[in-house]
Amino acid sequence: MMKIEAIIQPSRFESVKDALLEIGIDGMTVTEVRGHGRQKGHTEVYRGREYTVDLLPKIKVELVLPDSLVNRAVETILKSAKTGKIGDGKIFLSRVEEAIRIRNEERGESAL
Protein backbone atom coordinates (compact mmCIF):
# COMPACT_ATOMS: atom_id res chain seq x y z
CA MET A 1 0.00 0.00 0.00
CA MET A 2 1.28 3.43 -0.89
CA LYS A 3 0.26 6.87 0.15
CA ILE A 4 0.12 9.59 -2.48
CA GLU A 5 0.36 13.13 -1.19
CA ALA A 6 -0.29 15.65 -3.93
CA ILE A 7 0.00 19.38 -3.26
CA ILE A 8 -1.72 21.12 -6.12
CA GLN A 9 -3.07 24.48 -7.28
CA PRO A 10 -6.53 25.11 -5.81
CA SER A 11 -7.82 25.91 -9.30
CA ARG A 12 -6.87 22.43 -10.53
CA PHE A 13 -8.56 20.54 -7.73
CA GLU A 14 -11.92 19.95 -9.40
CA SER A 15 -10.35 18.44 -12.52
CA VAL A 16 -7.99 16.25 -10.44
CA LYS A 17 -10.94 14.97 -8.41
CA ASP A 18 -12.98 14.25 -11.55
CA ALA A 19 -10.07 12.58 -13.29
CA LEU A 20 -9.42 10.28 -10.31
CA LEU A 21 -13.09 9.41 -10.15
CA GLU A 22 -12.94 8.40 -13.81
CA ILE A 23 -10.25 5.82 -13.12
CA GLY A 24 -12.21 4.40 -10.22
CA ILE A 25 -10.59 6.19 -7.29
CA ASP A 26 -13.19 7.87 -5.11
CA GLY A 27 -11.65 7.89 -1.62
CA MET A 28 -9.45 10.80 -0.70
CA THR A 29 -8.68 13.27 2.05
CA VAL A 30 -8.44 16.90 1.08
CA THR A 31 -6.92 19.72 3.11
CA GLU A 32 -6.47 23.41 2.48
CA VAL A 33 -2.84 24.25 3.10
CA ARG A 34 -0.42 27.11 2.64
CA GLY A 35 3.08 26.92 1.36
CA HIS A 36 5.53 27.74 -1.36
CA GLY A 37 8.44 26.27 -3.22
CA ARG A 38 10.02 28.55 -5.73
CA GLN A 39 6.83 30.44 -6.47
CA LYS A 40 6.98 34.04 -5.25
CA GLY A 41 4.13 35.48 -3.19
CA HIS A 42 2.57 38.88 -3.53
CA THR A 43 2.53 42.18 -1.69
CA GLU A 44 -0.50 43.62 0.04
CA VAL A 45 -0.72 47.25 1.14
CA TYR A 46 -2.90 48.48 4.00
CA ARG A 47 -2.82 52.21 4.69
CA GLY A 48 0.67 52.54 3.39
CA ARG A 49 2.10 49.53 5.18
CA GLU A 50 3.33 46.71 2.96
CA TYR A 51 2.91 43.07 3.81
CA THR A 52 4.60 40.34 1.79
CA VAL A 53 2.44 37.28 1.62
CA ASP A 54 4.72 34.39 0.69
CA LEU A 55 2.64 31.50 1.94
CA LEU A 56 0.24 30.72 -0.87
CA PRO A 57 -2.95 28.71 -0.61
CA LYS A 58 -2.75 25.19 -2.06
CA ILE A 59 -4.83 22.02 -1.86
CA LYS A 60 -3.34 18.79 -0.48
CA VAL A 61 -4.91 15.57 -1.72
CA GLU A 62 -4.04 12.39 0.15
CA LEU A 63 -4.77 8.94 -1.22
CA VAL A 64 -3.82 5.52 0.12
CA LEU A 65 -3.94 2.94 -2.69
CA PRO A 66 -3.01 -0.69 -3.37
CA ASP A 67 0.34 -0.89 -5.17
CA SER A 68 -1.36 -1.88 -8.42
CA LEU A 69 -3.22 1.43 -8.73
CA VAL A 70 -0.44 3.79 -7.75
CA ASN A 71 1.17 4.40 -11.11
CA ARG A 72 -2.12 5.10 -12.87
CA ALA A 73 -3.18 7.45 -10.10
CA VAL A 74 0.10 9.37 -10.28
CA GLU A 75 -0.17 9.74 -14.05
CA THR A 76 -3.77 10.91 -13.76
CA ILE A 77 -2.88 13.51 -11.17
CA LEU A 78 0.06 14.74 -13.19
CA LYS A 79 -2.07 15.16 -16.29
CA SER A 80 -4.97 16.95 -14.58
CA ALA A 81 -3.01 19.13 -12.15
CA LYS A 82 -0.36 20.45 -14.52
CA THR A 83 -0.52 24.02 -15.85
CA GLY A 84 3.12 24.19 -16.85
CA LYS A 85 3.84 27.20 -14.62
CA ILE A 86 5.84 27.51 -11.41
CA GLY A 87 3.55 26.76 -8.45
CA ASP A 88 1.95 23.61 -9.91
CA GLY A 89 2.98 21.68 -6.81
CA LYS A 90 4.47 18.29 -5.99
CA ILE A 91 3.55 14.65 -5.49
CA PHE A 92 5.11 12.56 -2.70
CA LEU A 93 4.90 8.80 -2.38
CA SER A 94 5.43 6.84 0.82
CA ARG A 95 4.84 3.28 1.91
CA VAL A 96 1.93 2.58 4.28
CA GLU A 97 2.29 -0.07 7.01
CA GLU A 98 -1.34 -0.95 7.57
CA ALA A 99 -4.87 0.22 6.77
CA ILE A 100 -7.90 -0.52 8.98
CA ARG A 101 -11.56 0.20 8.26
CA ILE A 102 -13.14 1.55 11.44
CA ARG A 103 -16.67 0.33 10.74
CA ASN A 104 -15.87 -3.41 10.58
CA GLU A 105 -12.17 -3.51 11.55
CA GLU A 106 -11.20 -4.97 8.18
CA ARG A 107 -7.46 -4.84 7.54
CA GLY A 108 -5.11 -4.75 4.58
CA GLU A 109 -5.77 -3.83 0.96
CA SER A 110 -9.44 -4.74 1.21
CA ALA A 111 -9.83 -1.97 3.78
CA LEU A 112 -8.84 0.65 1.18
Add this chain to the structure above:
Amino acid sequence: MGGLEPFAPENLSMKRMGILCCCILTLVLTSLPIRAQQTPASSPVTSSAASPASSEPSKAVADKLNQLDQRVTAAQSSADNAWMLVSAALVLMMTGPGLALFYGGLVRHKNVLAIMMQSFALMALITVLWALVGYSLCFGGNGPVIGNFQFAMLRGVGVIPNADYAATIPQLTFMVYQLMFAVITPALITGATAERMKFSGTLLFMTLWFLIVYAPMAHMVWGKGGFLNASMGGKFPTLDFAGGTVVHITSGVSALVCALYLGKRVGYPKQPMPPHSLVLSFIGACLLWVGWFGFNAGSALSSGGLASSAFVATHFGAAAAALSWSAAEWLKNGRASALGAISGAVAGLVAITPAAGFVGPRSALGIGFIAGAFCYWMVTKFKSIFGYDDSLDAFGVHGAGGTIGALLTGVCARVSVNAIYGEGKPVGGLDGHWGQVGNQLVGIALAWVFAIVGTFVILKIVDAVTGVRVTEDQEIQGLDITLHGEEGYNLEA
Protein backbone atom coordinates in the same frame (compact mmCIF):
# COMPACT_ATOMS: atom_id res chain seq x y z
CA MET B 1 7.00 56.88 28.08
CA GLY B 2 4.98 53.98 29.37
CA GLY B 3 6.05 50.52 28.30
CA LEU B 4 4.72 47.22 29.52
CA GLU B 5 3.51 47.52 33.07
CA PRO B 6 4.16 44.77 35.64
CA PHE B 7 1.35 42.28 35.88
CA ALA B 8 -1.50 43.41 38.16
CA PRO B 9 -4.17 40.76 38.71
CA GLU B 10 -7.53 41.83 37.26
CA ASN B 11 -9.38 41.27 40.54
CA LEU B 12 -7.03 43.58 42.46
CA SER B 13 -7.39 46.38 39.94
CA MET B 14 -11.15 45.82 39.90
CA LYS B 15 -11.17 46.23 43.67
CA ARG B 16 -9.29 49.50 43.42
CA MET B 17 -11.59 50.70 40.68
CA GLY B 18 -14.60 49.72 42.72
CA ILE B 19 -13.37 51.81 45.63
CA LEU B 20 -12.69 54.77 43.35
CA CYS B 21 -16.17 54.45 41.83
CA CYS B 22 -17.78 54.42 45.27
CA CYS B 23 -15.86 57.54 46.24
CA ILE B 24 -16.88 59.42 43.11
CA LEU B 25 -20.49 58.33 43.43
CA THR B 26 -20.63 59.34 47.11
CA LEU B 27 -19.16 62.74 46.30
CA VAL B 28 -21.64 63.32 43.49
CA LEU B 29 -24.71 62.16 45.36
CA THR B 30 -24.00 63.98 48.60
CA SER B 31 -23.38 67.29 46.84
CA LEU B 32 -26.79 67.35 45.18
CA PRO B 33 -30.11 68.12 46.84
CA ILE B 34 -32.52 65.49 45.57
CA ARG B 35 -35.62 67.06 44.13
CA ALA B 36 -38.57 65.47 42.40
CA GLN B 37 -38.51 65.47 38.61
CA GLN B 38 -40.52 68.21 37.05
CA THR B 39 -43.57 66.80 35.28
CA PRO B 40 -44.40 69.34 32.63
CA ALA B 41 -47.41 69.71 30.42
CA SER B 42 -47.48 67.73 27.20
CA SER B 43 -47.81 70.57 24.75
CA PRO B 44 -44.77 72.35 23.35
CA VAL B 45 -43.99 76.03 23.84
CA THR B 46 -46.71 78.18 22.37
CA SER B 47 -46.42 81.77 21.30
CA SER B 48 -48.25 84.51 23.10
CA ALA B 49 -51.78 85.51 22.16
CA ALA B 50 -52.50 87.99 19.36
CA SER B 51 -53.43 91.62 20.16
CA PRO B 52 -56.50 91.99 22.41
CA ALA B 53 -59.78 92.77 20.64
CA SER B 54 -62.29 95.39 21.70
CA SER B 55 -65.18 94.07 19.56
CA GLU B 56 -66.64 90.56 19.01
CA PRO B 57 -65.49 89.86 15.37
CA SER B 58 -61.94 91.01 16.14
CA LYS B 59 -61.80 88.73 19.15
CA ALA B 60 -62.93 85.76 17.08
CA VAL B 61 -60.26 86.54 14.50
CA ALA B 62 -57.64 86.98 17.17
CA ASP B 63 -58.61 83.68 18.76
CA LYS B 64 -58.49 81.95 15.41
CA LEU B 65 -55.09 83.42 14.64
CA ASN B 66 -53.86 82.35 18.02
CA GLN B 67 -55.12 78.84 17.42
CA LEU B 68 -53.47 78.69 13.99
CA ASP B 69 -50.26 79.99 15.49
CA GLN B 70 -50.28 77.22 18.04
CA ARG B 71 -50.92 74.59 15.42
CA VAL B 72 -48.14 75.83 13.16
CA THR B 73 -45.75 75.81 16.07
CA ALA B 74 -46.89 72.32 17.02
CA ALA B 75 -46.37 71.18 13.44
CA GLN B 76 -42.89 72.64 13.35
CA SER B 77 -42.11 71.01 16.67
CA SER B 78 -43.35 67.67 15.44
CA ALA B 79 -41.21 67.86 12.34
CA ASP B 80 -38.15 68.95 14.30
CA ASN B 81 -38.66 66.35 16.98
CA ALA B 82 -39.18 63.55 14.48
CA TRP B 83 -35.96 64.41 12.69
CA MET B 84 -34.04 64.85 15.92
CA LEU B 85 -35.12 61.50 17.33
CA VAL B 86 -34.10 59.82 14.08
CA SER B 87 -30.81 61.70 14.18
CA ALA B 88 -30.14 60.55 17.72
CA ALA B 89 -30.72 56.98 16.61
CA LEU B 90 -28.42 57.46 13.62
CA VAL B 91 -25.63 58.78 15.80
CA LEU B 92 -25.94 55.85 18.18
CA MET B 93 -25.80 53.55 15.19
CA MET B 94 -22.47 55.17 14.30
CA THR B 95 -21.02 53.71 17.49
CA GLY B 96 -22.88 50.46 17.44
CA PRO B 97 -22.38 48.83 15.06
CA GLY B 98 -20.72 51.43 12.80
CA LEU B 99 -17.50 52.10 14.65
CA ALA B 100 -17.46 48.66 16.25
CA LEU B 101 -17.43 47.03 12.82
CA PHE B 102 -15.06 49.54 11.27
CA TYR B 103 -12.50 49.06 14.01
CA GLY B 104 -13.36 45.39 14.47
CA GLY B 105 -12.38 44.52 10.93
CA LEU B 106 -9.10 46.38 11.19
CA VAL B 107 -7.71 44.45 14.16
CA ARG B 108 -6.42 40.89 14.18
CA HIS B 109 -9.14 38.31 14.68
CA LYS B 110 -7.97 37.43 18.18
CA ASN B 111 -8.92 40.96 19.29
CA VAL B 112 -12.15 41.56 17.41
CA LEU B 113 -14.49 41.16 20.38
CA ALA B 114 -12.34 43.26 22.65
CA ILE B 115 -12.51 46.31 20.43
CA MET B 116 -16.24 45.89 19.86
CA MET B 117 -16.78 45.43 23.56
CA GLN B 118 -15.11 48.77 24.23
CA SER B 119 -17.54 50.62 21.96
CA PHE B 120 -20.50 48.74 23.34
CA ALA B 121 -19.47 49.25 26.95
CA LEU B 122 -19.29 52.97 26.30
CA MET B 123 -22.82 52.94 24.94
CA ALA B 124 -23.86 51.79 28.38
CA LEU B 125 -21.35 53.55 30.61
CA ILE B 126 -21.55 57.03 29.09
CA THR B 127 -25.32 56.86 29.11
CA VAL B 128 -25.37 56.40 32.85
CA LEU B 129 -22.73 59.08 33.44
CA TRP B 130 -24.66 61.44 31.17
CA ALA B 131 -27.81 60.94 33.16
CA LEU B 132 -26.04 61.40 36.48
CA VAL B 133 -23.94 64.48 35.73
CA GLY B 134 -22.81 64.54 32.12
CA TYR B 135 -25.64 66.44 30.54
CA SER B 136 -25.56 68.95 33.31
CA LEU B 137 -21.81 69.53 33.13
CA CYS B 138 -22.04 70.08 29.39
CA PHE B 139 -25.22 72.12 29.09
CA GLY B 140 -26.06 73.39 32.54
CA GLY B 141 -25.49 76.88 33.90
CA ASN B 142 -23.69 79.58 31.97
CA GLY B 143 -20.06 79.30 33.02
CA PRO B 144 -17.30 79.96 30.51
CA VAL B 145 -15.56 76.62 30.85
CA ILE B 146 -17.87 74.09 32.46
CA GLY B 147 -21.54 73.67 33.28
CA ASN B 148 -23.06 73.05 36.67
CA PHE B 149 -25.25 70.51 38.44
CA GLN B 150 -28.65 72.07 37.66
CA PHE B 151 -29.58 69.11 35.45
CA ALA B 152 -27.90 66.42 37.52
CA MET B 153 -29.96 63.22 37.54
CA LEU B 154 -31.76 64.86 34.60
CA ARG B 155 -33.71 66.97 37.04
CA GLY B 156 -35.86 69.41 35.09
CA VAL B 157 -35.24 67.65 31.81
CA GLY B 158 -38.62 66.79 30.40
CA VAL B 159 -40.75 67.49 27.36
CA ILE B 160 -40.63 71.26 27.75
CA PRO B 161 -37.94 72.60 25.41
CA ASN B 162 -34.84 74.24 26.70
CA ALA B 163 -35.08 77.47 24.79
CA ASP B 164 -31.37 78.20 25.25
CA TYR B 165 -30.50 75.34 22.94
CA ALA B 166 -33.45 74.04 20.93
CA ALA B 167 -36.71 75.85 21.36
CA THR B 168 -38.87 73.57 19.25
CA ILE B 169 -38.03 70.14 20.63
CA PRO B 170 -38.49 68.57 24.05
CA GLN B 171 -35.41 68.92 26.19
CA LEU B 172 -35.41 65.14 26.52
CA THR B 173 -34.76 64.92 22.80
CA PHE B 174 -31.94 67.45 22.93
CA MET B 175 -30.45 65.66 25.90
CA VAL B 176 -30.54 62.21 24.33
CA TYR B 177 -29.22 63.53 21.03
CA GLN B 178 -26.22 65.10 22.71
CA LEU B 179 -25.72 61.90 24.68
CA MET B 180 -24.97 59.99 21.49
CA PHE B 181 -22.11 62.39 20.76
CA ALA B 182 -20.72 61.82 24.22
CA VAL B 183 -20.85 58.09 23.55
CA ILE B 184 -18.99 58.04 20.25
CA THR B 185 -16.26 60.52 21.13
CA PRO B 186 -14.41 58.36 23.66
CA ALA B 187 -15.06 55.31 21.50
CA LEU B 188 -12.88 56.84 18.80
CA ILE B 189 -9.90 56.76 21.14
CA THR B 190 -10.04 52.97 21.35
CA GLY B 191 -8.57 52.92 17.86
CA ALA B 192 -5.21 54.06 19.16
CA THR B 193 -5.07 51.72 22.14
CA ALA B 194 -6.34 48.72 20.22
CA GLU B 195 -5.00 45.25 20.93
CA ARG B 196 -3.15 46.16 24.11
CA MET B 197 -5.27 48.08 26.62
CA LYS B 198 -6.87 46.57 29.70
CA PHE B 199 -10.65 46.57 29.76
CA SER B 200 -10.80 47.78 33.36
CA GLY B 201 -8.35 50.51 32.47
CA THR B 202 -10.47 51.48 29.49
CA LEU B 203 -13.60 51.87 31.61
CA LEU B 204 -11.86 54.02 34.19
CA PHE B 205 -10.02 56.04 31.56
CA MET B 206 -13.21 56.75 29.62
CA THR B 207 -15.09 57.80 32.74
CA LEU B 208 -12.42 60.31 33.69
CA TRP B 209 -11.82 61.45 30.12
CA PHE B 210 -15.50 62.12 29.62
CA LEU B 211 -15.64 64.27 32.75
CA ILE B 212 -12.30 66.05 32.42
CA VAL B 213 -11.82 66.52 28.67
CA TYR B 214 -15.13 66.07 26.86
CA ALA B 215 -17.46 67.91 29.20
CA PRO B 216 -15.46 71.14 29.40
CA MET B 217 -14.83 71.15 25.65
CA ALA B 218 -18.49 70.50 24.87
CA HIS B 219 -19.52 73.23 27.26
CA MET B 220 -17.04 75.75 25.94
CA VAL B 221 -18.15 75.26 22.33
CA TRP B 222 -21.83 74.43 22.69
CA GLY B 223 -22.87 75.34 26.22
CA LYS B 224 -24.49 78.57 27.34
CA GLY B 225 -21.82 81.02 28.40
CA GLY B 226 -19.17 78.87 26.79
CA PHE B 227 -16.02 80.80 26.07
CA LEU B 228 -15.82 79.49 22.49
CA ASN B 229 -19.53 79.39 21.75
CA ALA B 230 -20.15 81.07 18.41
CA SER B 231 -23.93 81.12 18.61
CA MET B 232 -24.13 82.50 22.15
CA GLY B 233 -21.59 85.30 22.18
CA GLY B 234 -18.53 83.43 23.33
CA LYS B 235 -15.31 85.42 23.68
CA PHE B 236 -13.52 83.52 20.91
CA PRO B 237 -16.45 82.27 18.86
CA THR B 238 -15.32 79.01 17.30
CA LEU B 239 -17.46 77.67 14.51
CA ASP B 240 -18.00 74.01 15.21
CA PHE B 241 -21.30 72.82 13.84
CA ALA B 242 -21.25 69.19 14.89
CA GLY B 243 -18.03 68.57 16.76
CA GLY B 244 -14.84 68.99 14.78
CA THR B 245 -13.11 70.31 17.87
CA VAL B 246 -15.29 68.81 20.58
CA VAL B 247 -15.35 65.30 19.15
CA HIS B 248 -12.62 64.76 16.61
CA ILE B 249 -9.71 66.88 17.77
CA THR B 250 -10.14 65.93 21.41
CA SER B 251 -10.45 62.23 20.72
CA GLY B 252 -7.85 62.17 17.96
CA VAL B 253 -5.19 64.03 19.90
CA SER B 254 -5.97 62.07 23.07
CA ALA B 255 -5.57 58.95 20.97
CA LEU B 256 -2.07 60.01 20.04
CA VAL B 257 -1.16 60.64 23.66
CA CYS B 258 -2.50 57.20 24.58
CA ALA B 259 -0.62 55.53 21.75
CA LEU B 260 2.62 57.16 22.88
CA TYR B 261 2.02 56.37 26.55
CA LEU B 262 1.04 52.75 26.02
CA GLY B 263 3.85 52.12 23.60
CA LYS B 264 3.85 49.97 20.50
CA ARG B 265 2.19 46.63 20.19
CA VAL B 266 4.44 43.58 20.64
CA GLY B 267 6.05 42.94 17.29
CA TYR B 268 5.17 46.32 15.79
CA PRO B 269 6.25 47.31 13.17
CA LYS B 270 8.19 44.26 12.00
CA GLN B 271 5.46 41.68 12.47
CA PRO B 272 2.70 41.87 9.88
CA MET B 273 -0.65 42.83 11.41
CA PRO B 274 -3.01 43.27 8.48
CA PRO B 275 -6.74 43.83 9.07
CA HIS B 276 -8.47 40.51 9.62
CA SER B 277 -11.70 41.45 7.85
CA LEU B 278 -11.99 44.44 5.58
CA VAL B 279 -15.51 43.20 4.89
CA LEU B 280 -16.50 44.17 8.44
CA SER B 281 -14.67 47.48 8.11
CA PHE B 282 -16.45 48.20 4.85
CA ILE B 283 -19.85 47.62 6.41
CA GLY B 284 -18.86 49.74 9.39
CA ALA B 285 -17.68 52.59 7.19
CA CYS B 286 -20.93 52.66 5.25
CA LEU B 287 -22.92 52.70 8.47
CA LEU B 288 -20.74 55.58 9.62
CA TRP B 289 -21.42 57.52 6.42
CA VAL B 290 -25.17 57.10 6.71
CA GLY B 291 -25.14 57.68 10.45
CA TRP B 292 -23.17 60.88 9.96
CA PHE B 293 -26.25 62.49 8.47
CA GLY B 294 -27.67 62.31 11.95
CA PHE B 295 -24.42 63.59 13.40
CA ASN B 296 -24.12 66.64 11.14
CA ALA B 297 -27.58 67.39 9.78
CA GLY B 298 -29.06 66.64 13.19
CA SER B 299 -26.84 69.31 14.65
CA ALA B 300 -29.16 71.82 13.00
CA LEU B 301 -31.47 70.83 15.89
CA SER B 302 -34.34 71.37 13.47
CA SER B 303 -35.70 69.85 10.30
CA GLY B 304 -35.60 72.86 8.02
CA GLY B 305 -33.23 74.31 5.46
CA LEU B 306 -30.16 74.26 7.68
CA ALA B 307 -30.53 70.51 8.16
CA SER B 308 -30.71 70.10 4.38
CA SER B 309 -27.64 72.22 3.94
CA ALA B 310 -25.68 70.25 6.50
CA PHE B 311 -26.89 66.95 5.05
CA VAL B 312 -25.67 67.87 1.58
CA ALA B 313 -22.35 69.26 2.79
CA THR B 314 -21.76 66.07 4.79
CA HIS B 315 -22.41 63.83 1.84
CA PHE B 316 -20.31 65.88 -0.56
CA GLY B 317 -17.43 66.01 1.90
CA ALA B 318 -17.40 62.23 2.22
CA ALA B 319 -17.55 61.67 -1.51
CA ALA B 320 -14.78 64.11 -2.39
CA ALA B 321 -12.48 62.74 0.29
CA ALA B 322 -13.01 59.13 -0.76
CA LEU B 323 -11.93 60.15 -4.24
CA SER B 324 -8.92 62.18 -3.19
CA TRP B 325 -7.59 59.51 -0.79
CA SER B 326 -8.02 56.92 -3.54
CA ALA B 327 -6.34 59.19 -6.06
CA ALA B 328 -3.40 59.77 -3.71
CA GLU B 329 -3.10 56.04 -3.21
CA TRP B 330 -3.35 55.32 -6.89
CA LEU B 331 -0.55 57.77 -7.57
CA LYS B 332 1.62 56.37 -4.80
CA ASN B 333 0.99 52.61 -5.08
CA GLY B 334 -0.35 52.21 -8.57
CA ARG B 335 -3.77 51.10 -7.43
CA ALA B 336 -6.68 52.18 -5.26
CA SER B 337 -7.63 49.97 -2.33
CA ALA B 338 -10.94 49.34 -0.62
CA LEU B 339 -9.44 50.28 2.73
CA GLY B 340 -8.18 53.52 1.23
CA ALA B 341 -11.53 54.45 -0.23
CA ILE B 342 -13.45 53.86 2.97
CA SER B 343 -10.79 55.57 5.06
CA GLY B 344 -10.95 58.53 2.73
CA ALA B 345 -14.70 58.79 3.14
CA VAL B 346 -14.35 58.74 6.92
CA ALA B 347 -11.64 61.41 6.79
CA GLY B 348 -13.91 63.61 4.71
CA LEU B 349 -16.78 63.12 7.12
CA VAL B 350 -14.52 64.09 9.99
CA ALA B 351 -13.32 67.23 8.26
CA ILE B 352 -16.79 68.36 7.21
CA THR B 353 -18.13 67.88 10.75
CA PRO B 354 -17.29 71.35 12.04
CA ALA B 355 -18.19 72.90 8.70
CA ALA B 356 -21.41 71.12 7.79
CA GLY B 357 -23.93 73.79 8.72
CA PHE B 358 -21.76 76.73 7.72
CA VAL B 359 -20.51 75.97 4.22
CA GLY B 360 -22.03 75.51 0.81
CA PRO B 361 -21.87 72.36 -1.31
CA ARG B 362 -18.91 73.46 -3.39
CA SER B 363 -16.89 74.32 -0.31
CA ALA B 364 -17.86 70.92 1.06
CA LEU B 365 -16.36 69.25 -1.98
CA GLY B 366 -13.23 71.31 -1.54
CA ILE B 367 -12.92 70.51 2.16
CA GLY B 368 -13.45 66.83 1.50
CA PHE B 369 -10.93 66.79 -1.30
CA ILE B 370 -8.25 68.39 0.85
CA ALA B 371 -9.01 66.23 3.89
CA GLY B 372 -8.80 62.98 1.96
CA ALA B 373 -5.32 63.68 0.64
CA PHE B 374 -4.11 65.26 3.90
CA CYS B 375 -5.24 62.38 6.08
CA TYR B 376 -3.77 59.88 3.64
CA TRP B 377 -0.45 61.61 4.08
CA MET B 378 -0.88 61.68 7.85
CA VAL B 379 -1.51 57.94 8.19
CA THR B 380 1.20 56.90 5.80
CA LYS B 381 4.11 59.32 5.60
CA PHE B 382 3.73 61.28 8.84
CA LYS B 383 3.11 58.14 10.87
CA SER B 384 6.11 56.34 9.44
CA ILE B 385 8.37 59.32 10.07
CA PHE B 386 7.56 59.40 13.76
CA GLY B 387 6.92 55.70 14.17
CA TYR B 388 4.16 55.79 16.78
CA ASP B 389 1.70 52.90 16.91
CA ASP B 390 -1.65 54.61 16.47
CA SER B 391 -3.06 51.21 15.63
CA LEU B 392 -6.21 52.19 13.79
CA ASP B 393 -5.23 55.75 12.88
CA ALA B 394 -7.48 57.54 15.32
CA PHE B 395 -5.08 60.49 15.34
CA GLY B 396 -4.33 60.38 11.64
CA VAL B 397 -7.98 60.52 10.68
CA HIS B 398 -9.80 62.19 13.57
CA GLY B 399 -7.11 64.37 15.09
CA ALA B 400 -5.71 65.53 11.77
CA GLY B 401 -9.02 65.57 9.93
CA GLY B 402 -10.71 67.48 12.71
CA THR B 403 -7.93 70.05 12.81
CA ILE B 404 -7.88 70.69 9.07
CA GLY B 405 -11.67 70.71 8.99
CA ALA B 406 -11.92 73.23 11.80
CA LEU B 407 -9.42 75.50 10.05
CA LEU B 408 -11.18 75.26 6.69
CA THR B 409 -14.47 75.99 8.42
CA GLY B 410 -13.07 79.39 9.31
CA VAL B 411 -12.22 79.93 5.67
CA CYS B 412 -15.34 78.60 3.99
CA ALA B 413 -18.15 79.58 6.36
CA ARG B 414 -20.73 81.85 4.79
CA VAL B 415 -23.51 84.03 6.11
CA SER B 416 -25.66 82.91 3.15
CA VAL B 417 -25.62 79.38 4.57
CA ASN B 418 -25.85 80.27 8.26
CA ALA B 419 -26.26 83.79 9.61
CA ILE B 420 -24.90 82.75 12.96
CA TYR B 421 -23.66 86.20 13.93
CA GLY B 422 -26.85 87.88 12.78
CA GLU B 423 -28.43 88.76 9.45
CA GLY B 424 -25.91 90.09 6.98
CA LYS B 425 -22.96 89.76 9.38
CA PRO B 426 -19.96 88.07 7.70
CA VAL B 427 -19.09 84.69 9.13
CA GLY B 428 -15.98 83.21 7.54
CA GLY B 429 -13.10 84.05 5.27
CA LEU B 430 -15.15 83.78 2.11
CA ASP B 431 -17.39 86.50 3.53
CA GLY B 432 -14.32 88.63 4.15
CA HIS B 433 -14.20 87.88 7.87
CA TRP B 434 -10.71 86.32 7.97
CA GLY B 435 -10.52 86.88 11.70
CA GLN B 436 -12.69 83.79 12.00
CA VAL B 437 -9.68 81.68 11.11
CA GLY B 438 -7.96 83.18 14.13
CA ASN B 439 -10.90 82.21 16.31
CA GLN B 440 -10.78 78.72 14.90
CA LEU B 441 -7.12 78.53 15.86
CA VAL B 442 -8.02 79.42 19.44
CA GLY B 443 -10.62 76.69 19.58
CA ILE B 444 -8.29 74.19 17.95
CA ALA B 445 -5.45 75.07 20.29
CA LEU B 446 -7.66 74.72 23.35
CA ALA B 447 -8.89 71.35 22.16
CA TRP B 448 -5.32 70.18 21.65
CA VAL B 449 -4.21 71.44 25.06
CA PHE B 450 -7.16 69.95 26.94
CA ALA B 451 -6.67 66.68 25.15
CA ILE B 452 -2.94 66.44 25.75
CA VAL B 453 -2.84 67.59 29.35
CA GLY B 454 -6.06 65.92 30.39
CA THR B 455 -5.24 62.61 28.78
CA PHE B 456 -1.75 62.46 30.23
CA VAL B 457 -3.01 63.14 33.74
CA ILE B 458 -5.78 60.60 33.36
CA LEU B 459 -3.42 57.95 32.07
CA LYS B 460 -1.24 58.43 35.11
CA ILE B 461 -4.23 57.99 37.41
CA VAL B 462 -5.52 54.95 35.56
CA ASP B 463 -2.09 53.38 35.53
CA ALA B 464 -1.98 53.70 39.31
CA VAL B 465 -5.46 52.33 39.91
CA THR B 466 -6.04 49.56 37.39
CA GLY B 467 -3.05 49.61 35.07
CA VAL B 468 -3.38 50.48 31.40
CA ARG B 469 -1.56 47.88 29.39
CA VAL B 470 -2.12 44.14 29.33
CA THR B 471 0.78 41.75 29.89
CA GLU B 472 2.85 40.57 26.97
CA ASP B 473 1.35 37.09 27.27
CA GLN B 474 -2.17 38.44 27.18
CA GLU B 475 -1.32 40.54 24.17
CA ILE B 476 0.16 37.63 22.26
CA GLN B 477 -2.66 35.25 23.10
CA GLY B 478 -5.23 37.85 22.20
CA LEU B 479 -7.57 40.02 24.24
CA ASP B 480 -10.77 38.17 23.38
CA ILE B 481 -9.61 35.03 25.16
CA THR B 482 -7.64 36.66 27.95
CA LEU B 483 -9.83 39.64 28.85
CA HIS B 484 -13.26 38.36 27.90
CA GLY B 485 -12.99 34.58 27.83
CA GLU B 486 -14.47 34.37 24.38
CA GLU B 487 -13.54 33.87 20.78
CA GLY B 488 -15.03 35.99 18.04
CA TYR B 489 -15.13 33.15 15.54
CA ASN B 490 -15.78 29.55 16.53
CA LEU B 491 -15.95 28.38 12.95
CA GLU B 492 -15.46 24.72 13.86
CA ALA B 493 -18.43 24.78 16.23
